[in-house]
Amino acid sequence: MSNHEIKDRFRGFLPIVIDVETAGFNQKTDAxxxxxxxxxxxxxxxxxxxxxxxxxxxxxxxGANLEKAxxxxxxxxxxxxxxxxxxxxxxxxxxxxKVRKExxxxxxxxxxxxxHNAAFDHGFLNAAIERAEIKRNPFHPFSSFDTASLAGLVFxxxxxxxACEAAAIPFNNAEAHSAKYDxxxxxxxxxxMVNRLKRLGGWPLVEPEMEESMEAIxxxxx
Numbered sequence: 001m002s003n004h005e006i007k008d009r010f011r012g013f014l015p016i017v018i019d020v021e022t023a024g025f026n027q028k029t030d031a032x033x034x035x036x037x038x039x040x041x042x043x044x045x046x047x048x049x050x051x052x053x054x055x056x057x058x059x060x061x062x063g064a065n066l067e068k069a070x071x072x073x074x075x076x077x078x079x080x081x082x083x084x085x086x087x088x089x090x091x092x093x094x095x096x097x098k099v100r101k102e103x104x105x106x107x108x109x110x111x112x113x114x115x116h117n118a119a120f121d122h123g124f125l126n127a128a129i130e131r132a133e134i135k136r137n138p139f140h141p142f143s144s145f146d147t148a149s150l151a152g153l154v155f156x157x158x159x160x161x162x163a164c165e166a167a168a169i170p171f172n173n174a175e176a177h178s179a180k181y182d183x184x185x186x187x188x189x190x191x192x193m194v195n196r197l198k199r200l201g202g203w204p205l206v207e208p209e210m211e212e213s214m215e216a217i218x219x220x221x222x
Contacts, residue, residue, distance in 0.1 A: 006042040007107040009194075014108035015040050015048075015145060016099055017190060018115050019183035020124045021074050023060065024067035027127040031060035031088040032088050033076050034179035035125075037095050038187035040114075046198060049189040054098060057083055057089035073208050074177045078221065087134035092125075099138045111139045116160045116186045118144040141167050147190050160185060167192045181220055 006014060017038040024030030035056055043049040060066065060078050077083065098109050115121035122144050129137055151163035160182065164171040169188050175181045197203060 004042060004044055004046040005107070006030065006040070006048075009042065009046075010108075010112065012109040012141075013112040013140065014106060014110070015114045015190065016101075016111045016139070017094070017183050018113050018121045019179045019181045019186060020121050021076060021077075021177065021182075022070065022124055023078070024065055025120075026065070026069045028124040029065045030065055030070070031064035031078065032058050032124055032128050033059060033074070033129075034177035035088075035091055035095070036183035037099070039098065040184050040187065040191065041100055041106070046203070047195045050184060050187050050191065052098075052186075053100075053184055054095055054179060055183075056086040056094070058088045058091050059085040061088060061128075070128065073114055088128045089134070092128060092132055092134060095136055096134070098135075099139055103138060107186060113144040114147065114186065115144060116147045116182070116188050116189075118146040118148075140174040147186050147193070148192050151189060154196070160189070163189055 011212050017040065017178050019036050020032055022032055032118035034055070036053060036055040038053045039051045042048055066078065071077070078085070103109070103111060113122050113125065122142070125139070126141065147156045147163070148160075151160075151166075152158040155163050155166035157163040157166045161173060162174065163172045164185055167189055169185065169192065170183075171185060176185075194203075
């Protein structure tokens with residue numbers, strides 16, 4: 001088994017970092033306004049890095065709820081005539097097309113969402129998939145990597161800006177709360193945590209022959 005292939009690092013799953021900006025907290029009723037996805041790759045030394053980030057400004061779906069407090073918080077005006085938005089179904093189609101191509105390229109069987117407070121992003125993604133009636137979803141339907149939990153474990157910080165600060169990742173609060181910026185900062189944080197674990201000896205995984213030897217030792221003691 002190669003120790004420097006991303007398909008071997010996450011049990012055949014390809015981590016894709018997702019961030020959404022929305023018009024509220026209810027995934028069923030509130031509009032999805034922005035979505036971004038960072039595709040990660042692994043270099044010859046087994047370290048993760050950001051390969052590419054996709055960003056889409058999304059037109060609110062018909063009948064969507066728009067909470068004023070949420071719009072004030074993000075600064076997004078979904079009715080700005082200069083806003084180059086597209087239908088959420090088209091945004092998802094473009095992301096999924098790119099993700100499927102990457103899955104095939106690196107030999108992974110499925111994508112797994114990485115997000116900061118991942119349940120929120122995953123919920124809005126799944127709701128948009130349901131509205132668009134997309135049948136071929138490349139993402140695992142419920143499993144995810146939550147960088148808020150991981151950063152709490154590694155750095156003692158769960159807020160994205162604070163976790164980035166602890167990881168020595170530059171973070172500009174003035175640029176935060178755009179899907180692209182938050183996605184890339186989340187991706188940088190995830191890569192740093194995975195790569196730091198590797199540098200500390202937490203990966204490569206146990207080689208098959210070593211695993212067999214260990215199993216023989218355990219069985220001998222029974």
